[in-house]
Amino acid sequence: MCLETRLFADSRYPQGNSRQADFLVRSIGAVMAEYPEKVIAEINRSIEPRRLMEMIGYMVNKLQESGDTVRGCCPIHREKLFRNLIIQRKDRTFRCTHRPCPGAAGGDLVTLYALAKEVTRAEAAADLATAFSVDVSCLLYTS
Numbered sequence: 001m002c003l004e005t006r007l008f009a010d011s012r013y014p015q016g017n018s019r020q021a022d023f024l025v026r027s028i029g030a031v032m033a034e035y036p037e038k039v040i041a042e043i044n045r046s047i048e049p050r051r052l053m054e055m056i057g058y059m060v061n062k063l064q065e066s067g068d069t070v071r072g073c074c075p076i077h078r079e080k081l082f083r084n085l086i087i088q089r090k091d092r093t094f095r096c097t098h099r100p101c102p103g104a105a106g107g108d109l110v111t112l113y114a115l116a117k118e119v120t121r122a123e124a125a126a127d128l129a130t131a132f133s134v135d136v137s138c139l140l141y142t143s
Helices: 002-012 019-030 037-046 049-056 108-117 119-129 136-140
Strands: 065-068 070-071 085-088 093-096
Touching: 019 136, 037 108, 037 136, 049 070, 049 119, 065 136, 093 108, 108 119
Parallel strands: none
Antiparallel strands: 065 070, 070 085, 085 093
């Protein structure tokens, strides 16, 4: 288990203050600034789309799964009626079909989480690495 993961785990004890834990999480993300792309790619490969949408917590009941595609209401621009968010399970990518949405450009699932939760990509990567049990220490210190 890497240092960052241990700090996440240690900061989430029930008796702890959740605001202090959130501050610690944000501080770690700020110190790390940005993960290398190989780390983001490994985190992205470990993400299960339905569980990601549950973590985002937006209109999960409207998700529609068909083969390698998951469709749902876009959590980035807070769509309530149309399933214009398309997630490709095989490629681990997303795009929103609503042109004014920042998600219309598409991207990986780490970016989807960052845009939906309004956090930096580094913070999103840290949250997702913890949630999906990805040990980033092995990836950070290998060539």
